[in-house]
Amino acid sequence: MTALKRRMADIRRAGHRIAMIERFRTAGVEKILAHLPTGTRCFVSIDVDVLDMPLVPGCVSAEPDGLAYAELRGALKLVAERLDVGGFDLVEINPLLDVPTGATAYLGAHTIIQFLGYICAQPRWVERRNGRA
DSSP: OHHHHHHHHHHHHHTTOOOOHHHHHHOOHHHHHTOOOOOOEEEEEEEEBBBBBGGGGTTTTOOOOBHHHHEEEEEEHHHHHHSSSEEEEEEEOOOSTTTTTTTTHHHHHHHHHHHHHHHHHHHHHHHHHHHHO
């Protein structure tokens, strides 16, 4: 068994699920999210190397045939609508590789702002804000 397969087996034994990009594309985000009860509190980790290689020149581990930005944005919108996002991160941007355009950092910042907008537009977040006001 390879190190990756062992690591994935450990992750599954801990109760986590792994959705590889092939499953994401064939089943769709809705089917993947259906495994989680609506409103489940979660943490979302966005690894920028999920995007297609030409979109992220500032990512050392980018792979060909990654997601288009619209696919990632759509998935994050569905996550925000279905789950209670308590926090998230965006990782794998290397500024030293992102010169001279800064395209990866820009895309990362845009993703963060977009996801925050999706999260904060949810009725549960609006209620929490109004409750604190």
